[in-house]
Amino acid sequence: MLPAWLEPLPRTDPSAHGVLVRGAAGHLLVDPGWGSRPAVAELRRRLAAAGTAPADVALVAATHFHADHVGAIAWLQAAHGVPAAAHAEEAALVNARDPRAADHDRMGHPVGPYTVGRPFLPGDVLGPPGGPDLVVVDAAGQTPGHVAFHAPDDGVLLTGDLLQDGDVAWVLLDGPEDLEPLRTLVRTVERLAALEPRIVLPGHGPPVVRDVPRVVEATLRRYAGWLEDPGRALRHAGKRAVAFWLMTTWPRAGEAEERMAAEPWLRAVAGAVHGGDERAAAAALLGELDRLGILARRGGRLGTSSAHLPPGPLATGPGDPAAWPPARV
Structure with missing residues (x-):
């Protein structure tokens, strides 16, 4: 209790x-x-x-x-x-x-x-x-x-x-x-x-x-x-990061790999596991989520099959700390 x-x-x-x-x-x-x-x-x-x-x-x-x-x-x-x-x-x-x-x-x-x-x-x-x-x-x-x-x-x-x-x-x-x-x-x-x-x-x-x-x-x-085997840690982080990214963006299927390759979190995974090839890392991660039954396809877009909230804009923005108004402490 x-x-x-x-x-x-x-x-x-x-x-x-x-x-x-x-x-x-x-x-x-x-x-x-x-x-x-x-x-x-x-x-x-x-x-x-x-x-x-x-x-x-x-x-x-x-x-x-x-x-x-x-x-x-x-x-x-x-x-x-x-x-x-x-x-x-x-x-x-x-x-x-x-x-x-x-x-x-x-x-x-x-x-x-x-x-x-x-x-x-x-x-x-x-x-x-x-x-x-x-x-x-x-x-x-x-x-x-x-x-x-x-x-x-x-x-x-x-x-x-x-x-x-x-x-x-x-x-x-x-x-x-x-x-x-x-x-x-x-x-x-x-x-x-x-x-x-x-x-x-x-x-x-x-x-x-x-x-x-x-x-x-x-x-x-x-x-x-x-x-x-530190590569396992990086692959785990990659899968968690790409699942989060898919939930919050639902990208068009034909653009997913290219958009993922530009994400900063992908660079560490690509550098350690895929010889620095971001597109190869993106394809491998999407393929792994597909094999695990996590990847979902809907209306020409990619997301995840797990229960999650629909994507949406921030309730209060902007979303980049460098663009935030000055703090009033």
């Missing part, structure tokens, strides 16, 4: 799941999700189903700044003035309108403008007014500022992209020799496991409410295999 203050907000791809942390005088919203108009509409429905409204959110906090986790912050701030909290390293990039904010330079995913007014560091404590205290835990690896939020009294851990049941957090290496992000992820998983959580709420997949050690063991085993 979940504690009364904890309200999971399950979301539909391409959005990550969110979590509402209830307080007596306002709530904390962790990872509000993707920022497209369909995704924001879903967020409003999920909050309404939880008996609350965006105006009741006192603070929004990010486990990390990837667009599927933080995209809706732009709308929450523009429409409702909700302040945001994030790791100090990621907050500095966001507030500087740096092209590296939200990993935009590496991933190319659009994310609307927002400002972080409450930077934090591991060891700091967050929580809604009149609600539980959440301790910020270092969970670096996928991004340098990735964190988890820990409620030790209830054994609850909010993990962002980590400790998924059935999958693992992808990592985009700069090449097969770039193993430090993987080693960092291993140390992070071991750090989270040492907290001995009873309830884990990841941003993808179902809640883990029993047998957390099994998920930890499966995650470490997967990463150990990637350390032996």
Whole structure:
């Protein structure tokens, strides 16, 4: 049974799941999700189903700044003035309108403008007014500022992209020799496991409410295999990235390979696995998704067969951090 203050907000791809942390005088919203108009509409429905409204959110906090986790912050701030909290390293990039904010330079995913007014560091404590205290835990690896939020009294851990049941957090290496992000992820998983959580709420997949050690063991085993063969890590990241891209764009079939080849996330995969040939990497990834039954064809366009929200423009733009208006901190 979940504690009364904890309200999971399950979301539909391409959005990550969110979590509402209830307080007596306002709530904390962790990872509000993707920022497209369909995704924001879903967020409003999920909050309404939880008996609350965006105006009741006192603070929004990010486990990390990837667009599927933080995209809706732009709308929450523009429409409702909700302040945001994030790791100090990621907050500095966001507030500087740096092209590296939200990993935009590496991933190319659009994310609307927002400002972080409450930077934090591991060891700091967050929580809604009149609600539980959440301790910020270092969970670096996928991004340098990735964190988890820990409620030790209830054994609850909010993990962002980590400790998924059935999958693992992808990592985009700069090449097969770039193993430090993987080693960092291993140390992070071991750090989270040492907290001995009873309830884990990841941003993808179902809640883990029993047998957390099994998920930890499966995650470490997967990463150990990637350390032996880093190409597997890059192929995994490529498949995750292309599935996300297809969900959010549904390109014309005849243009898909060419458009994919121009995506920044494809370059790392192409360089490590396909000798730098972006078109070959695009064709290989689309072929792999087709073999797995994930690729869908509809009306002359390519997408994915898994359930997901329809593509749509950002609720609040522009989507490039370098084009955002200056931050007002």
